[in-house]
Structure formats: C-alpha cells, structure tokens
Amino acid sequence: xxxxxxxxxxxxxxxxxxxxxxxxxxxxxxxxxxxxxxxxxxxxxxxxxxxxxxxxxxxxxxxxxxxxxxxxxxxxxxxxxxxxxxxxxxxxxxxxxxxxxxxxxxxxxxxxxxxxxxxxxxxxxxxxxxxxxxxxxxxxxxxxxxxxxxxxxxxxxxxxxxxxxxxxxxxxxxxxxxxxxxxxxxxxxxxxxxxxxxxxxxxxxxxxxxxxxxxxxxxxxxxxxxxxxxxxxxxxxxxxxxxxxxxxxxxxxxxxxxxxxxxxxxxxxxxxxxxxxxxxxxxxxxxxxxxxxxxxxxxxxxxxxxxxxxxxxxxxxxxxxxxxxxxxxxxxxxxxxxxxxxxxxxxxxxxxxxxxxxxxxxxxxxxxxxxxxxxxxxxxxxxxxxxxxxxxxxxxxxxxxxxxxxxxxxxxxxxxxxxxxxxxxxxxxxxxxxxxxxxxxxxxxxxxxxxxxxxxxxxxxxxxxxxxxxxxxxxxxxxxxxxxxxxxxxxxxxxxxxxxxxxxxx
Amino acid sequence: xxxxxxxxxxxxxxxxxxxxxxxxxxxxxxxxxxxxxxxxxxxxxxxxxxxxxxxxxxxxxxxxxxxxxxxxxxx
Numbered sequence: 001x002x003x004x005x006x007x008x009x010x011x012x013x014x015x016x017x018x019x020x021x022x023x024x025x026x027x028x029x030x031x032x033x034x035x036x037x038x039x040x041x042x043x044x045x046x047x048x049x050x051x052x053x054x055x056x057x058x059x060x061x062x063x064x065x066x067x068x069x070x071x072x073x074x075x076x077x078x079x080x081x082x083x084x085x086x087x088x089x090x091x092x093x094x095x096x097x098x099x100x101x102x103x104x105x106x107x108x109x110x111x112x113x114x115x116x117x118x119x120x121x122x123x124x125x126x127x128x129x130x131x132x133x134x135x136x137x138x139x140x141x142x143x144x145x146x147x148x149x150x151x152x153x154x155x156x157x158x159x160x161x162x163x164x165x166x167x168x169x170x171x172x173x174x175x176x177x178x179x180x181x182x183x184x185x186x187x188x189x190x191x192x193x194x195x196x197x198x199x200x201x202x203x204x205x206x207x208x209x210x211x212x213x214x215x216x217x218x219x220x221x222x223x224x225x226x227x228x229x230x231x232x233x234x235x236x237x238x239x240x241x242x243x244x245x246x247x248x249x250x251x252x253x254x255x256x257x258x259x260x261x262x263x264x265x266x267x268x269x270x271x272x273x274x275x276x277x278x279x280x281x282x283x284x285x286x287x288x289x290x291x292x293x294x295x296x297x298x299x300x301x302x303x304x305x306x307x308x309x310x311x312x313x314x315x316x317x318x319x320x321x322x323x324x325x326x327x328x329x330x331x332x333x334x335x336x337x338x339x340x341x342x343x344x345x346x347x348x349x350x351x352x353x354x355x356x357x358x359x360x361x362x363x364x365x366x367x368x369x370x371x372x373x374x375x376x377x378x379x380x381x382x383x384x385x386x387x388x389x390x391x392x393x394x395x396x397x398x399x400x401x402x403x404x405x406x407x408x409x410x411x412x413x414x415x416x417x418x419x420x421x422x423x424x425x426x427x428x429x430x431x432x433x434x435x436x437x438x439x440x441x442x443x444x445x446x447x448x449x450x451x452x453x454x455x456x457x458x459x460x461x462x463x464x465x466x467x468x469x470x471x472x473x474x475x476x477x478x479x480x481x482x483x484x485x486x487x488x489x490x491x492x493x494x495x496x497x498x499x500x501x502x503x504x505x506x
Numbered sequence: 507x508x509x510x511x512x513x514x515x516x517x518x519x520x521x522x523x524x525x526x527x528x529x530x531x532x533x534x535x536x537x538x539x540x541x542x543x544x545x546x547x548x549x550x551x552x553x554x555x556x557x558x559x560x561x562x563x564x565x566x567x568x569x570x571x572x573x574x575x576x577x578x579x580x581x
Binding site for chain 1: 526529530531532533553572573575576577579
C-alpha cells in the first residue's frame with residue numbers, strides 16, 4: 001500500500017478547518033498567560049480565527065469558480081457550494097454566539113479559554129459533517145462536534161442544572177451515536193464502501209432485490225435514529241429541553257442553530273445522496289416523525305414557564321416543519337422548493353433564534369437570571385430596544401410576514417402544495433398558529449405585564465449590542481429583501497456535487 | 507362574583523383537546539370567515555376588493571381573540 005501524500009488541493013480544502021484548529025490550540029496556550037481580568041482577549045482570538053477561516057472558505061469559493069465542487073483527502077472531503085453555504089452559516093452563528101458570551105461568562109465567573117477553544121473545535125466537526133463524502137469522516141466530525149458540545153453544556157461547573165444537562169446529553173448522545181455507527185456499519189457491510197456516492201450507487205441495485213430488504217430497512221432505521229437524534233426530532237428529542245435549559249444561555253443559542261444546522265447538513269448529505277435510492281422507504285418514516293414532532297413539541301411548548309425550555313420545544317417544532325420539506329415530492333424524486341425551504345429555514349433560523357437567545361442572555365445581569373417567563377415581565381419599560389427586538393424575533397419565529405421566518409415556512413408549505421400533500425400543508429399551518437400562541441405569550445409578558453423588580457434599566461455590553469443589532473437587522477432585512485438570499489440558496493443547491501441535488505434546480 | 511372553574515373539568519383530556527383545537531383554529535377560522543363574508547359582499551355589491559378587506563379584518567379579529575386568550579391564560 002502506497003504512502004498517502006497530501007496535495008495542494010488537500011491543503012486548500014482543509015484550510016478552514018486547519019485554521020480553526022490552530023486558533024483553538026492557540027487560545028488554550030494564550031489563556032495560560034492571561035490574567036483573569038483580561039480573559040476577554042480569548043474571545044477576540046476566537047473571533048479572529050473565525051475571520052481567517054471565513055477568508056479561507058472564500059478562497060476556496062473563488063478557486064472553485066464555475067466548478068461545482070472538489071474532492072480532497074482521498075475523496076473523503078467534498079467541498080462544494082452546499083458545503084460552503086453551511087461553512088458560512090456555522091462561522092456566522094459562532095461569531096454571534098461569541099459576541100453573546102463575553103459578558104455572560106464574566107457574570108457567571110467562568111471566563112476560561114477552553115470555552116472558546118471548544119466552540120472552534122466544534123465548528124471543525126460541523127465542517128467535516130457538512131463536507132463529508134465519506135461516512136467515516138462524517139462520523140468523526142459528528143463526534144468532534146458532540147464531545148465539544150457536551151463539555152460546553154456543562155461549562156457552568158457550579159450550577160447543578162448545567163452538570164445534570166451535560167450528563168443527560170452525554171449519555172443519550174453516546175447511545176444515539178452507537179446506534180448511528182451500527183447503521184453506518186451495516187451500510188458499509190452491504191455496499192463494501194464508506195463513500196456516500198458508492199453507497200448510493202450500490203443501494204440503487206440492492207433495493208430491487210427482495211432478499212436484502214430486511215437488512216436494508218434495519219440499516220435505514222438505525223441510521224435515521226442517529227440522524228433524527230442530532231436534529232432533536234420526536235421521539236428522539238428528550239435530551240433537548242434539559243440540555244437547552246441547563247446549558248449556559250449563549251451555548252443554548254449556539255446549539256439551537258449551529259449544532260442543529262450541522263445535523264441537518266449531515267442528514268441531507270446522507271439522505272439525499274447515499275440513501276436517496278431508498279427514498280420510497282424513508283418518506284413514510286419522515287411523515288410520521290414530522291407529524292409527531294410538530295404535535296409533541298407544539299403541545300409541550302404551550303405549557304412551559306421557562307423561556308429556554310419554551311424555545312427548546314419551539315426549536316423542536318421547527319424541525320417538524322423542516323422535515324416536511326424532505327417529504328415533498330414523489331416516491332423517487334424530491335421537490336426543489338422543499339429542499340430550498342430547508343436551507344432558507346436554517347439561514348433565517350440562525351439569526352432569529354440566536355437573537356431571541358441573545359435577549360435572554362442579556363437579562364442575566366444584576367441578579368436577574370432571566371430564563372423564566374416572569375423575568376420578562378415589563379421588559380418594555382426596563383429595556384425597550386431589547387423588548388422590541390424580542391418581539392421581532394418572536395413574530396419571525398411564528399412565521400409572520402414580512403419577517404425572515406415567513407420565507408422558510410412559505411417554501412416548505414409551497415412544496416407540499418405543489419406535490420399534492422394538502423393535508424400535511426394544512427397541518428403545518430395549524431401548528432404554526434399554536435406557535436403564534438406561545439410566542440405571543442412572551443410578547444404579552446414583555447409589553448402587557450408589570451415588572452416585578454422595579455424600573456431599573458438593564459446594562460447591555462457593546463458585544464451584545466452588536467450581536468442583537470446584527471441578528472435583528474438580518475431578521476428584518478432577509479424578510480424585506482429575500483431575493484438575494486433565495487439566489488444564495490439556489491447557488492448552494494444548483495451545482496452541488498451531489499448529482500441528485502443538482503438535478504433539483506433544473 | 508365569577509364562578510371558579512372546576513379543576514377536575516380543566517384536567518379533563520377532552521376539555522384540553524377542545525381548548526387546544528380552539529387555539530389552533532382561531533386565526534385560520536377568522537381569516538376564512540372574513541374572506542367568505544367579504545366575497546359574499548363582493549358578489550352582492552358587484553365589487554372585487556371587499557374579499558381582501560374581509561380577509562384582513564378576519565385575520566385581525568382572529569389575532570385579537572388569540573391575544574385575549576393569551577392575556578386570560580397568563581393572568
């Protein structure tokens with residue numbers, strides 16, 4: 001067996017991840033030399049690392065030109081437009097989460113360099129998941145992301161809720177990873193390859209042979225279990241409310257967008273490429289999971305009194321809507337608007353949900369914990385700008401036009417109507433109204449109830465102001481001028497190397 | 507003095523189903539009702555704009571009813 005040598009292309013394609021890893025290690029070293037009052041410098045180092053990584057992604061994008069994508073590292077890495085879209089999404093979400101974290105960690109007295117290093121390392125894992133053309137690389141990326149996130153969830157060492165959340169997340173996460181690995185090993189056993197393209201090609205032949213059916217179904221169901229766990233779909237969602245509630249609020253925001261987007265990137269890579277020949281088998285499963293997710297999450301959210309738990313259930317409900325985008329289409333063909341809807345949904349969700357968690361994080365000061373619904377009482381009189389922004393985020397999450405959240409739902413419901421799934425579209429709309437109820441419950445607390453802790457104005461750091469400004473602006477701007485972002489999504493899907501996705505836009 | 511709601515009745519699953527169905531249907535029902543009334547008026551008065559206005563008013567009515575329900579529930 002010949003020695004493996006890295007080519008210039010390998011270096012170029014892996015550069016965004018290499019840079020993030022180097023910066024993460026750099027933060028760990030620099031942190032040792034920083035006095036406690038200057039720990040904020042770690043955030044700046046992490047932020048600079050993200051900028052360098054973004055520049056490396058831009059260089060790849062420029063280098064690709066009209067080319068759809070390029071393989072690297074022995075065909076395990078595939079950096080195409082689809083991957084680049086997700087790279088930017090991860091970097092933007094992490095940058096905003098870092099801005100939200102600086103003051104918050106000082107308040108919690110947990111301002112350590114490891115926090116930012118783990119965030120960067122988890123982004124490396126996410127990039128491997130989005131650009132993985134090989135199930136081994138995807139799995140390694142998943143574990144790198146998950147292990148970093150387990151630690152981040154338990155980062156508030158003195159808080160029992162945080163410790164409990166980390167342990168629950170770790171145990172359930174490890175269990176689901178085991179099932180997922182089992183599913184992937186079955187796929188490897190049947191097809192003789194770990195490459196998604198080869199797996200897809202082999203499965204296209206195997207699905208026509210009845211003797212393989214039971215094994216194929218087991219492989220599909222175990223793989224789906226792992227994938228659905230990572231995006232927190234019902235019935236694999238139990239970890240999410242506890243992990244979201246116990247984690248530092250800035251990490252809750254980070255998990256709800258970046259980690260979820262990575263789960264979706266992985267799910268789409270596997271289902272729309274490697275497992276596309278089995279679409280007729282996985283669509284009924286998705287219909288069931290989608291309905292169960294919308295029903296379970298929306299009903300559970302109605303009765304929540306903790307804002308983080310409420311947003312956790314709302315985040316699960318959004319997964320239900322997004323899954324409908326995969327259902328749209330025929331037994332063998334996907335619907336372009338459905339997949340487009342998922343990507344737009346993930347884009348707008350990044351900004352509106354991070355913004356909502358930003359507002360909750362900003363309430364952490366001055367002895368106000370800020371994660372109970374009652375903590376938001378009379379927020380308008382204490383911090384009018386934050387209250388108005390929160391209202392914008394809530395209305396956008398509910399899908400009210402002309403805010404950004406509307407377009408995610410619009411394309412998904414449109415795809416269902418285009419492909420004759422009227423009942424599912426109607427169900428989705430009805431559940432959206434449920435969502436409106438609990439989002440307006442938050443608005444009601446902020447605007448129509450009296451504050452319980454006096455009329456004090458809440459101080460907000462410059463970093464947090466920037467984070468809220470960016471998320472608020474993006475939520476309104478994408479809503480008012482969506483065309484540019486829809487074109488961006490078309491670009492991400494149109495020339496994706498995954499031939500099945502490429503077919504979508506033609 | 508208003509009568510206190512019976513707690514057993516509140517816990518009844520069918521009452522819960524009714525309550526939650528009401529939540530889900532409030533807004534779409536208002537919108538559809540407004541649109542139907544507006545369309546009927548359009549037909550009767552030979553106009554074409556009342557249907558849209560009816561739909562907007564119906565949506566607003568549904569939304570107001572939803573906000574009233576939220577205010578009542580969170581008291």
